[in-house]
Amino acid sequence: MNRDVALVDCGGANIASLRFALERLGVEGHFTRDAGRIEAAERVLLPGVGAAGAGMGRLADAHLLELIPRLTQPVLGICLGMQLLYEVSSEDDTPCLGVIPGQVDLLEASPEHTIPHMGWNQVERRAESRLFDGIPDGSWFYFVHSYAAPPGKHCVGDTEHGRRFASVVNKDNFFGVQFHPERSGQHGQRLLKNFLELPWN
Amino acid sequence: MLARRIIPCLDVRDGQVVKGVRFREHRVMGEILDLARRYREEHADEVVFYDITASPHGRSVDRSWILRVADVLDIPFCVAGGIRDVAGAEEVLMNGADKISVNSPALADPDLIGELARRFGSQCVVVGIDSSGGNGRWRVHELTGDPSLSREAGRDTLDWVREVQDRGAGEIVLNCMNMDGVRQGYDIEQLCAVRDCCRVPLIASGGAGAPEHFVEVFRRARVDGALAATVFHSGQIAIPDIKEYLAARNVSIRD
Numbered sequence: 001m002n003r004d005v006a007l008v009d010c011g012g013a014n015i016a017s018l019r020f021a022l023e024r025l026g027v028e029g030h031f032t033r034d035a036g037r038i039e040a041a042e043r044v045l046l047p048g049v050g051a052a053g054a055g056m057g058r059l060a061d062a063h064l065l066e067l068i069p070r071l072t073q074p075v076l077g078i079c080l081g082m083q084l085l086y087e088v089s090s091e092d093d094t095p096c097l098g099v100i101p102g103q104v105d106l107l108e109a110s111p112e113h114t115i116p117h118m119g120w121n122q123v124e125r126r127a128e129s130r131l132f133d134g135i136p137d138g139s140w141f142y143f144v145h146s147y148a149a150p151p152g153k154h155c156v157g158d159t160e161h162g163r164r165f166a167s168v169v170n171k172d173n174f175f176g177v178q179f180h181p182e183r184s185g186q187h188g189q190r191l192l193k194n195f196l197e198l199p200w201n
Numbered sequence: 202m203l204a205r206r207i208i209p210c211l212d213v214r215d216g217q218v219v220k221g222v223r224f225r226e227h228r229v230m231g232e233i234l235d236l237a238r239r240y241r242e243e244h245a246d247e248v249v250f251y252d253i254t255a256s257p258h259g260r261s262v263d264r265s266w267i268l269r270v271a272d273v274l275d276i277p278f279c280v281a282g283g284i285r286d287v288a289g290a291e292e293v294l295m296n297g298a299d300k301i302s303v304n305s306p307a308l309a310d311p312d313l314i315g316e317l318a319r320r321f322g323s324q325c326v327v328v329g330i331d332s333s334g335g336n337g338r339w340r341v342h343e344l345t346g347d348p349s350l351s352r353e354a355g356r357d358t359l360d361w362v363r364e365v366q367d368r369g370a371g372e373i374v375l376n377c378m379n380m381d382g383v384r385q386g387y388d389i390e391q392l393c394a395v396r397d398c399c400r401v402p403l404i405a406s407g408g409a410g411a412p413e414h415f416v417e418v419f420r421r422a423r424v425d426g427a428l429a430a431t432v433f434h435s436g437q438i439a440i441p442d443i444k445e446y447l448a449a450r451n452v453s454i455r456d
Contacts, residue, residue, distance in 0.1 A: 023272075
């Protein structure tokens with residue numbers, strides 16, 4: 001298990017649940033916005049709650065906009081952290097990190113599909129990924145978000161809420177999950193464990 | 202497809218879980234962490250902790266247990282009770298809660314809802330509404346945690362439901378006071394009326410007593426979640442059983 005895990009400080013308030021989830025796996029996450037610390041970590045988690053503009057603003061303040069796309073170790077974006085991996089978010093027309101091609105857009109509200117998309121929903125597998133080891137196809141994960149990326153080339157799992165959207169992505173060493181693995185029971189815990197144990201040089 | 206949520210609510214008073222009948226006559230139901238663990242293991246979809254004495258007595262929730270609960274739970278949890286400002290909400294979230302729920306303080310200062318939504322995002326902000334009435338007209342109540350202080354808040358329920366959404370609430374929990382603790386079923390008429398003007402997730406609270414009540418509230422009132430306390434704490438309805446019952450009746454449920 002990789003023990004040097006950097007949790008990038010995106011300014012979100014509820015980070016404690018992610019730290020506890022890592023502790024349950026025997027890992028202490030270092031909450032940091034220090035570029036050197038992030039670059040040296042074996043694994044990088046990019047969590048995030050709140051709006052895309054504010055999230056990118058905090059990464060800019062910490063001078064991390066150029067560093068993050070250059071990272072070579074496995075990086076996992078969670079919720080807003082996944083959205084920031086894309087090129088642009090229509091939330092406040094925010095240019096994002098550009099690691100994964102595509103645009104993040106608002107989900108469409110309807111009487112059957114309330115926004116925010118809040119609660120447990122199923123992830124359908126679209127491609128093989130080590131992140132899914134030991135997790136049955138169609139497992140339930142906990143979502144809380146209003147914006148989402150369309151299923152595209154790098155989508156390895158998707159979910160339906162009014163329309164289908166990418167709920168798990170992977171391009172090279174960059175991974176993203178739209179749900180909260182730290183609040184998704186045993187399957188979320190397993191996914192985090194899979195990420196931490198990814199073989200990587 | 203989004204699962205309908207089964208949500209046990211732990212009413213906390215002085216560090217213990219209690220439950221009353223029609224918001225009165227509270228009795229001790231168990232220890233906070235024991236019940237939190239049990240609901241995690243039973244695959245509850247979320248847990249709500251509600252400090253029923255915080256608002257009426259003008260004090261904040263005792264935060265010391267929030268961290269311990271966050272450590273035990275790997276499912277979402279919401280903390281309610283006595284959150285009056287952004288600083289108080291931030292403390293609760295920093296300690297590991299996923300959502301904060303405001304009720305009486307939002308009635309006293311409706312701007313609070315927008316302040317919380319701007320700071321933490323709407324997805325974090327739940328507004329609890331205690332409501333009673335009938336025949337198409339319902340009124341909001343406040344300070345319901347203490348029978349001696351509980352009173353009508355001077356607002357029509359449907360108007361308040363619309364207002365809190367406009368102000369940034371990301372979820373509404375409707376506590377139907379007529380039905381609370383009496384196990385005769387959810388207040389379907391009221392919940393249907395609220396559903397029709399509620400575009401954010403709606404959680405039904407008050408009245409669950411039998412498995413068919415859950416089927417009825419999901420099918421007829423189309424709520425996103427059903428919250429209950431007594432029937433779960435007492436073991437009268439086990440969460441795995443109610444989930445199986447609902448799934449067999451084609452209600453979308455996380456197993």
